[in-house]
Amino acid sequence: MLEGTLRHGLIGLLLMTPALAAPSEQRGKAFARANCARCHAIDRASNSPLKVAPPLRALHQRYPIESLGEALAEGINTGHADMPAFELSPDQIHDLLSYLKTLE
Numbered sequence: 094m095l096e097g098t099l100r101h102g103l104i105g106l107l108l109m110t111p112a113l114a115a116p117s118e119q120r121g122k123a124f125a126r127a128n129c130a131r132c133h134a135i136d137r138a139s140n141s142p143l144k145v146a147p148p149l150r151a152l153h154q155r156y157p158i159e160s161l162g163e164a165l166a167e168g169i170n171t172g173h174a175d176m177p178a179f180e181l182s183p184d185q186i187h188d189l190l191s192y193l194k195t196l197e
């Protein structure tokens with residue numbers, strides 16, 4: 094009974110997400126939308142709300158995605174006074190990087 098409800102919920106969720114997107118990418122996108130989007134553009138096309146913040150899709154042009162992961166784990170706070178320091182868990186980093194890879 095409960096299981097049936099859960100399964101229904103899951104199928105509903107899957108139907109709402111863009112075709113074939115992996116769950117970690119979806120979580121990464123949700124994380125970016127919640128934590129980064131007020132300054133950084135997080136999609137493929139728009140400009141950042143905060144002009145000095147590079148669109149997230151441009152980050153891999155500055156850093157290989159993998160080293161970005163290291164920076165995130167250590168807490169990126171060097172050189173950007175306007176940006177709050179974030180502490181991301183390894184799972185969150187994995188999700189976020191999975192999402193960033195879809196923007197390449």
Ligand code: HEC
Binds near residue numbers: 125147
């Ligand atoms: C309050 C605004 C703000 C938020 C929220 C924010 N950033 Fe930033 N971020 C900035 C600004 C401004 C810069 C550019 C700073 C610079 O170039 O000195 C930046 C730069 C960066 C850079 C590049 C650093 C570099 O040295 O080139 C990365 C990576 C980054 N942000 C990741 C993120 C991630 C991931 C999130 C969400 C977890 C996030 N930012 C949320 C404002 C923000």
